[in-house]
Amino acid sequence: MAKPAPTVSGSASVPAETPAKQLGPVFKAAAGPAKWTDERIGVAKLSRPFIRKVFPDHWSFLLGEVALYSFIILLLTGVFLTLWFKPSMAEVEYEGTYQLLRGLQMSQAFESSLAISFDIRGGLLIRQMHHWAAMLFIAAMLAHSLRIFFTGAFRKPREVNWLIGVGLLSIGLVEGFAGYSLPDDLLSGTGLRFVDGLIRSIPVIGTWAEMFVFGGEFPGDLIVARLYMAHILLIPALLLGLIGAHLALVVYHKHTQYPGAGRNDGNVVGYPVFPVYMAKAGGFFFIVFGVVTLMGGLMQINPLWTYGPYNPAEVTAGSQPDWYMGFVEGAIRIMPNWESHIGSTTWSWNVAIPGLGLMGLMFGLMAAYPFIEAWVTGDKSEHHVLDRPRNAPTRTAFGVAAMTCYGLFWIGGGNDLVATQFHVSLNSVTYFLRVAVFVGPVIAFIITKRICIALQRADEERLLHGSESAIIVRDPSGSYSEAHVPISQEEAYALTQHVEPKPLAPLTEQGDLSDKEYKAEQRRRKATRFWFLDALRKPTRAELEEAAHHHDGGDHDGADGDGHGGHDAKALGASSGARRAAD
Amino acid sequence: MSDLQRHGATDHELATVDSERFPVPDPGEPEHLPRLTDIDEAAANRATRQVATMFGLVPILALIFVVCYFAVPKDAVVDFGPLHTPAQHVIFGLTLGLALLLIGTGAIQWARQLMDDHEMVDHRHGAASSNEDREYVITELEKGIDESGITRRKVLGASLLGALGLVALPGVVLLADLGPWPTRKFLERTLETTIWKEGIRLVNDVTYTPIKAEQVQIGQLINAQPENLQDFHGTEFLQEKAKASIIVVRMNPNTIKIPESRKDWHVGGILCYSKICTHVGCPISLWEQQTHHLLCPCHQSTFDLGDSGLVVFGPAARALPQLPITVDAEGYLVARDGFDVPTGPSYFERDSRNDFKRGDN
Secondary structure, X not given: OOOOOOOOOOOOOOOOOOOOOOOOHHHHHHHHHHHHHHHHHOHHHHHHHHHOOEEOOOHHHHHHHHHHHHHHHHHHHHHHHHOOOOOOOOEEEOOOOOHHHOOOEEEHHHHHHHHHHHOOOOHHHHHHHHHHHHHHHHHHHHHHHHHHHHOOOOOOOOHHHXXXXXXXHHHHHHHHHHHXXXXXXXXXXXXXXXXXXXXXXOOOOHHHHHHHHHOOOOOOOOHHHHHHHHHHHHHHHHHHHHHHHHHHHHHHXXXXXXXXXOOOOOEEEEEEHHXXXXXXXXXXXXXXXXXXXXXXXXXXXXXXXXXXXXXXXXXXXXXXXXXXXXXXXXXXXXOOOOOEEXXXXXXXXXXXXXXXXXXXXXXXXXXXXXXXXXXXXXXXXXXXXXXXXXHOHHHHHHHHHHHHHHHHHHHHOXXXXXXXHHOOOHHHHXXXXXXXXXXXXXXXXXXXXXXXXXXXXXXXXXXXXXXXXXXXXXXXXXXXXXXXXXXXXXXXXHHHOOOOOOOOOOOOOOOOOOHHHHHHHHHHHHHHHHHHOOXXXXXXXXXXXXXXXXXXXXOOOHHHOOOOHHHHHHHHHHHHHHHHHOO | OHHHHHHOHHHHHHHHOXXXXXXXXXXXXXXXXXXXXXXXXXXXXXXXHHHHHHHHHHHHHHHHHHHHHHHOOOOXXXXXXXXXXXXXXXXXXXXXXHHHHHHHHHHHHHHHHHOOOOOEEEEOOOOOOOXXXXXXXXXXXXXXXXXXXXOOOHXXXXXXXHHHHHHHHHHHHHHHHHOOOOOHHHHHHOOOOOOOOOOOEEEEOOOOOEOEHHHOOOOOEEEEEEHHHHHOOHHHHHHHHHHHOEEEEEOOOOOOOOOHHHOOOOEOOEEEEEOEOOOOOOEOOEEEOXXXXXXXXXXXXXXXXXXXXXEEEOOOOOOOOEOOEEEOOOOEEEEOOOOOOOOOOOOOOOOHHHOOOOOOO
């Protein structure tokens, strides 16, 4: 086990420079108000730790920012929509601008959604921005969670923040669905009909839950008002609170960083909040806002006037939920029709398992993974330098397996469209997916793990033999070989600084462990072998030095034909032997 | 930069001196390379102009937005390639979107080209509190607990816990009126019944015109409702419609299976089924004339209407309930009776033993 990098409690990291120059005109003008505020709420003291706080730079760190900014856009556009939206299911006759629906009976919710789209100037823009931002919000959260997962950023001390993130994602889905249901058009009503069927299917308490949620028989006249409250007050408040905690913990832990020269678990290298990050992150907010506005203006989303008002006797072929519910929809579609009739009761496994079970399983596994991995490694140290996904082959393979499973369920959510677009039988698509959701992830796991290990070998190749120089050397015997040049120390450090959890051989004697502890330890050791046995061990300092020596000798032995294959095989053979016996 | 580096020399060395953990020693922060804008004043001026131009365009776009808000008529339409939308909508989106985008790109260009780009190093401190902090908190907590007297007078704590625990009870009970309680009687009155009863005419779903048996062609499917649905309005209308909707199909009676128990439920091959899927309640109406299959567009459950509505594919578990029909004196289709089983999706209290199953006759 690698030794944990020590964390230090040093003084302020960046020595404050004290320029002897005069304050600028802005400072002079602000001096009065600044003093006034400081004397009352101590702004200088409050901002001192944060003003030059360092954040590392990487594009993948922007995914979480996209999620945050879409949430802010949702709040802003959402407030605008509430000014006109009427969360009421009272029936009215439509007399508005859109001629094709005139004279139709519809709920006030749908009527006011049409009014926002046709009668309020800019209403359609804001409504479409709201919908696009919601799509983006959940997409960005999901992509962000994948980034966190694959780089191991959930490891100590960030497990709590990971859990908060899982909470945000799951609540975000509910929030999105609640919003989707509000306009009371045919599509959203069909979605609600599905939710009604889903809630009913909960064993034992389903009918009670259904009556309590809908306030009576479906559709009732309360659900839109109730979802409205949840959508604009209850869930946003929860999201806001969790986002606050999420960000506070990011600040407290300081951001993780990718491996690189000068970076280790004891420091964080990057740019200061003020002014660089204020400009970059603030600018990025405006970019996300601008893109969402352009999408709202140029790309149609949810044209609810084409669906018409909700009618329990109508549905459009090809009806689908918003994309983030696609995996649940797919599970519902491909589930075999299992239902038990026990006495006078009905147990709808065909709805409850895919509808509720799958989401429970997904978020449950997500929440549990950091703790499972920590149990396997037994690692109690803090990690602030991110893993490169290839250096955690098993974790990466699990992640890709989960993505594959999710993707297959998602395809199931559009099995009818797959059938019509690709001219295949709907039944075959469904039967295929019933098997594929189980087999696909296993195949993805194996392939991913092998790809990771191959990438580790590529790293090893660069470390031991350097990079290709693109210079072809012809030796006196007439054979050709490509000269290799050693890689920089910066790169070599980045490729070798990772922690390397080791597979553990089974204990041969119980020692002073109790039976239970002994069994648990044996299980854990078995898990370490599953997790880490196949991963490539990084070269030791001695091996690197030997390889460097090999280089210095100018031994570009063209007679090798395949470059340094012989050496390679020898080194790998030796190291893999050692690696497997490692304890 | 090297100053910053040295500032953390101790932990830096500690962190990377271990040769097993770090086969390659940390070479430290790479050398900072100046950007073009750092060394070429003309380039810096150019970047400044770019940023200022981007910011400068924003007020212009904002003004165009405002002018168009008032000047462009509401019913003006843009018809350009794939765009066919109200002109105002497109103009608002373009002007506001570009304005926001320009603020963002301007700020980022400023940060990337003109702000100091020396990386800084900050040092981490463990997330855990220091031992001293922990001890202080524990001692003070103990002191506080002691001062509160709760350790000596345990009844205080117990009674407070009881008080806090049970004061939540009214809060929970207050939610009991969220909806009606699905007692057996309530279910019989609601989920388990529809407005179909003997003699109710089958009427067209849109026009409410009664359906004459002789006018229904073989292979035809009609979406229908009970005639008395028109007596309901608002919520009740939707609630009843969500259970009572039906489809009427005519098939050649010689090519379909009609079980003995249902031999007088049809009128010359005209059969009537609930339109509400037994899976999660979507209205089903994708009709395959040749196979007599009916497919639900939501989750693709498929029912064989030529075989008592049994499930032939998909996630639905139960056959579509069939409505027994006959003709009245004027030749219009009417119900012989209501549905014999509840329509719509399953629920826990549903007694599903009476549904038609494969092999029943």
